[in-house]
Amino acid sequence: MIVSGKARLAGVLGWPVSHSRSPRLHGFWLEKLGIDGAYLPLAVAPENLESVICALPRMGFAGANVTVPHKEAVMRLVDRLDPLAARIGAVNTLVVGEDGALEGRNTDSYGFFQNLRQGCPGWVPSSGPAAVIGAGGAARAVVAALADAGVPEIRLANRSRERAEALAADLGGPVRVVEWAERADMLENCALLVNTTTLGMTGQSNLDLDLSALPQTALVNDIVYVPLETDLLARARARGNQVVDGLGMLLHQAVPGFAAWFGRRPEVTEELRSFVLSS
DSSP: OOTTTTTTEEEEEEOOOOOOOOHHHHHHHHHTHHHHHHEEEEEEEEGGGGHHHHHHTTTBBBBEOOTTOOOGGGGGGOSEHHHHHHHOOOEEEEOOOOOEEEEOOHHHHHHHHHHHHOTTTOGGGGGGGGGEEESSHHHHHHHHHHHHTTTEEEEEEEHHHOOOOOOOOHOOOEEEOGGGGGGGOOOOTTTEEEESSTTTTTTTTOOOOOOTTTTTEEEESSOOOOSOOOHHHHHHHHHHHHOOOSSSHHHHHHHHHHHHHHOOOOOHHHHHHHHTTTO
């Protein structure tokens, strides 16, 4: 489609940013909805982040996504910080307000939860404990989403117990830290298992986790989406568990930002999934 001089602008800030699928994702919605707008990849080195952030409103941008390694650093550069972003400790979405002020938000929790709802409509947060592997930035968004949804107990295992304890202390709620060596045992009577680490991603080793104690009725989710079916998901599916891949989290987390920047709320469809995967 043709972009006019009145086009609304947004983009994604990262270093590097060439691997990001966000331009393809938002470009699909812009084309589909016939919106006069553009979404650009913005490669920003860490030493240039502050100057670029300050320039966004002056250049007419409606906002931007933020990806690695800037999600934490950008928190000190915004004018307003959404309470959820402050709680999680990371910003992935910037929105320029009508007053020109820059607001930092986090939509990863939303994306994670909506992905589970779409991938497994029958899953109910109150149905039982959740086991979460990892304690990084993604884990913080996942744990926040699960706690807010009413999951009765969240069992958290991470190689560094200290990092897991810090997450539990920061987020509060029904989080119980489990020793890494006991991660397989914590799966007993769980209704949900989530891998938030990069283990299983292309180029990484697989997640070493014995699933024997996991009920076959439990839902298994891996936030990794390259490959779409990780070793964890393949093993879970083979033993009868329902699984949800990680691509939907990427797609759903983009919805609130697009709506804020371009004024239309897009849909996450199978057509969109196929289009993003074909890149």
